[in-house]
Amino acid sequence: MPQTSRHFLFLQGPHGPWFRTLGEGVAASGAKVGRVAFNAGDAAFWPAETLIPFNAPQEDWPATFRALLSERGVTDIVLYGDTRPVHAQAVAIAREVGVTVHVFEEGYLRPHWVTYERGGSNGHSRLMDMSIPEMREALHASGMEMPQAPPRWGDMKQHMFWGAAYHWKVWRGTGYDHFRPHRTLTVAQEFRLYLRRLALMPVHHIERRLATRRIMRGGFPFHLVLLQLEHDASFRMHSPFSTMTDFLEVVTEGFATGAPRHHHLVFKAHPLEDGRVPVAEEVARLARMHGITDRVHFVRGGKLAHLLNDARSAVTVNSTAAQQVLWRGLPLAALGRAVYDKPDFVTPQPLADFFARPQRPDGRAYRVYRHYLLETSQIPGGFYSRRGRHALLRQVVDxxxxxxxxxxxxxxGEAAPRQPLRND
Known part of the structure; x- marks a missing residue:
């Protein structure tokens, strides 16, 4: 299809200017672009001349979307995450009428990468149905060596800044009276949580360093629990747990039942945990209930490397941080649906057995899997920093x-050339 005949319709994107940057890049190819704004936060990060405000009840969205596709000759839709209601409805309709669906997500190999797929992501990704032999065959044909990640951290501070800015715009903006967030909290509550997290960063940094030091100097074997955000789409839509407490109970009971008495359990919070769920309090309560208080620790966010370097194993629902676990060759238990949940390297053991005798992954199989992702859906860069956005733009438009x-x-033989970010 000639590029000038294509019309890309953008829906909701990551917090901040990434979709505007991407839209400008796509438009430079000669394609038409437009964006639907569901709230003032969406509108703030897109040029007014190609903005399409949607200020109607949620139940009117499917009919409105169908009309937009037809009237504007839309050939492609672009969105961030495919599970929020307006996106799930749009994806279903787009598939029905033959419109291409471009899905962006946080990197499966975070923090240096962003995920770009078509049709669906996470539990809806094509990766879910691919085997390691299939990936190995595709890589063999390409003859490429594995790209390396840049030796730098992601853009968490910028992520938090743009999140606060977005929710401020949504909260204080006008003209979108029917907008309802896809999460349970109000926009005002979300904004206050962002501000609170920003204000408490120095305190949490101290708490995190002290807790990590106690663990590192403890001299005991420990297992690491990679916590997620209860409101995150992966946790809500692709796991068997309705609340984080449900997950904490299963893990704590499994550890208390199966782990050797001299082993410890370390719960590591997600870096963006904002206190809407009392995770630390629940961990302490469950430890008391199972009589293992002196063997359970809680760490607020931060980097994984220091803890993973000494951990015996790790447990998660479906966190992308598990990729770092597998890269180190550590045993992993994943209790939800995840793109990396392959029998070659994720244990099928019940948790009590896992904590007693964790099975190591097949390192060769995981390296095939990781290499395959880096040659296909993982793009070096980030949504939130200027440098990260520019790096993405160099590859993703093509x-x-x-x-x-x-x-x-x-x-x-049509895969885009891969150039990792430079550390300069």
């Missing part, structure tokens, strides 16, 4: 304009 899905491009 990938979106390609006739090939990222997973089909590799065996077809």
């Amino acid at each position: 990938m979106m304009l390609s006739d090939y899905d990222p997973y089909d491009a590799l065996p077809a």
Whole structure:
């Protein structure tokens, strides 16, 4: 299809200017672009001349979306995450009428990468149905060596800044009376939580360093629990747990039942944990209930490397941080649906057995999997920093304009060249 005949309709994106930056890049190819704004936060990060305000009840969205596709000749839709209601409805309709769906997500190999797929992400990704032998065959045909991640951290501070800015715009903006957030909290509550987290960063930094020091100097074997955000789409839509407490109970009971008495359990909070769920209090309560208080620790966010370097194993629902676990060759238990949940390297053991005798992953199989992701859906860069956005833009526009899905491009010899970020 000639590029000038394509019309890309953007829906909701990551907090901040990434979708505007991407829209400008796509428009530079000669394609038409537009964006639907569901609230004042969406509108703030897009040029007014191609903005399409949607200020109607939620139940009117499917009919409105169908009309937009038809009237504007939309060929492609672009969105961030595919599970929020307006996106799930749009994806279903787009598939029905043959419109291409471009899905962005946080990197499966975070923090140095962003995920770009077509059709769906996380539990809806094509990766869910791919085997390691299939990936190995595609890589063999390409003859490429594995790209390396840049030796730098992600853009967490910028992420928090743009999150606060977005929710401020939504809260104080006008013209979108029917907007309802896809999460349970109000926009005002979300904004106050962002401000609170920003204000408490120095305190949490001290708490985190003290807790990590106690663990590192403790001299005991420990197992690491990688916590997620209860309101995150992966946890809500692709796990068997309705609340974080449900997950904490299963893990604590499994550890108390199966782990050797001299082993400890370390719960590591997500870096963006904002206190809407009393995770630390629940961990302490469950430890008391099972009589293991002196063997349970809680760490607020921060980097994984120091803890993973000495951990015996790790447990998660479906956190992308588990990729770092597997890269180190540590045993991993994943209790939800995840793109990396392959029998080659994720244990099928019940938790009590896992804590007693954790099985190590097949390192060779995981390296095939990781290499396959880096040659297909993982793009170096980030949504929230200027440098990260520019790095993404250099590759992703060509990938979106390609006739090939990222997973089909590799065996077809059409995969985009991969250049990791420089550390300068």
